Amino acid sequence: MIPSVLPTYNRAPLAFESGEGAWLTATDGRRYLDFGSGIAVNALGHAHPELVRVLTEQAGKLWHVSNVYTVPEQERLAEALTAASFADTVFFTNSGTEAMELAVKMARKHFSAAGTPEKMRILSFEGAFHGRSSAAIAAAPTEKMAGGFGPLLPGFTPLPFLDLGRVEAELAAGDVAAILVEPVQGEGGIRAVADHDLRELRRLAGEAGALLIFDEVQCGMGRTGRLFAHEWAGVTPDIMMVAKGIGGGFPLGAVLATVEAASGMTAGTHGSTYGGNPLGCAIGAKVMEIVSDPAFLGTVRARSGRLRQGLEGLVAQHPDLFEAVRGTGLILGLKCKGAPGEIVAAGYGAGILTVAASDNVVRLLPPLTITEAEVDEALTRLEAAASTVEDAMQASEGAQG
Incomplete structure (x- = not known):
């Protein structure tokens, strides 16, 4: 049974x-x-009165129309996120795992559209957790996550945690599209990347012509005392994944990116049926308003x-x-x-x-x-x-x- x-x-x-x-x-x-908050999801606790009010009001008006149409609630949340961050543009998902998938696609598409499709490898780090999709477990292939699910997707190179020498050596091969890192590893044991190491990753990626992707699904949205964890180091990524706390308990995620990093993502290159629905984005906008204060x-x-x-x-x-x-x-x-x-x-x-x-x-x-x-x-x-x-x-x- x-x-x-x-x-x-x-x-x-x-x-x-x-x-x-x-x-x-x-x-x-x-x-x-x-003191689990749904694994860092309920950023404003349970039944927060402002979130209940916004959810109730939006539920009485409109839940879903699909991305065939313009979604004003989505645009308002995207404008709030770009105004408060490094990003120029945002794509909405339903989860951190979905955000991970797009971040990888976006990095590879960037180089393919620029005429260098050989730059497709993603460097990641031991102890990371980027979700449970096929791409996510290939980026962090522990036995617990990846055992029995082979063959794993190619194109990912997991490295020892913050081994900057290995990072530099891998970048020298010329085929690396991006470095993927959590500023604070959550599932990996609450291991924070030192500010100077984040700055060094930014330097190495820039000099090698690779993109830098931050996974702030668990450590973002105010959890470190700044809106985003990387702000403490004074650096910015090219692409960032957020989820969990952004919806305050409602399934919501997003990929934030610079205009350059997102240059390959034209009409038809990605989509989501539910991503960015009016209900989720209305709630997310209220979370953003509160948490960014x-x-x-x-x-x-x-x-x-x-x-x-x-x-x-x-x-x-x-x-x-x-x-x-x-x-x-x-x-x-x-x-x-x-x-x-x-x-x-x-x-x-x-x-x-x-x-x-x-x-x-x-x-x-x-x-x-x-x-x-x-x-x-x-x-x-x-x-x-x-x-x-x-x-x-x-x-x-x-x-x-």
Whole structure:
């Protein structure tokens, strides 16, 4: 027998019926502090009143017409994104995976249209996660993601994490279309690329005549305390993927690009049935309005500082469990000495939701609207979860002794 829902997820034994702000209420009535945010999706928390209002108003007018026609809501969101970023143009998708597919197509089409189709290889990095499509797993071919799905698509060269010497050597071959990198790896274990390394990647790509693609699906839209994570390094990409937080919970993604990078994308070269629908773009425009506000971003940075300080204390108090705090802004991680799943599971008992990542890391991705009191409450619950795991370890050691 197989369940009616394809069993591709190892689901936690929890189901939720409602949410408000940073809190979720389970079907048994218990409340949980949500420090997963749907894996960085619910940037403004659950049931944000402004998003509910915009969704309700737009739902009463128009949901979908297709890209056969002009979509005013789409144009408004695109104008807001280009005004606030490096980009000249935007294509809307429904997810980060779809954005990844277009980013790769756009980079290759750029060189093909320019008369150099041999420049088609994409350089990526170990530990990356760019989605689960055929192209995405070819760019980050771990056994977990790519095992059993071969043959993998050609044209991708994964490199050791931030091995700039290898990057330079690969670029010298003359067939590289783009370098693809997450400014902060999410699934890979909350590994932030140093500002000087992002600047070096920008320099290397420019000198080699290759494009630079930033994947900000998880780390963008205010999560680092700037609208986009790369702003901290003072560099800009040629192409950028965003999703997750841009829709505040509604399926929405986008590819942002310079006019030069997008020069090959003419009518008919790409499309999407649902991408950029009026409902999603109306919600996205409201998210963008809120998240791009400098005062809002200042609050994100302040909450981040408070949370990080508390996490550093948690690591110091439980040296047998934790090694370090990783990340920046409100995309933080606890590097564990053992399996992160134990901390995540203990968190359920303590009433806090977190997300496991690679490299033995527990991801902490609270809504950007988190309050000081909720940060403090989260730290209390994480302390309780850590103590539970520690007590279990000690009991196990005692039984073995």
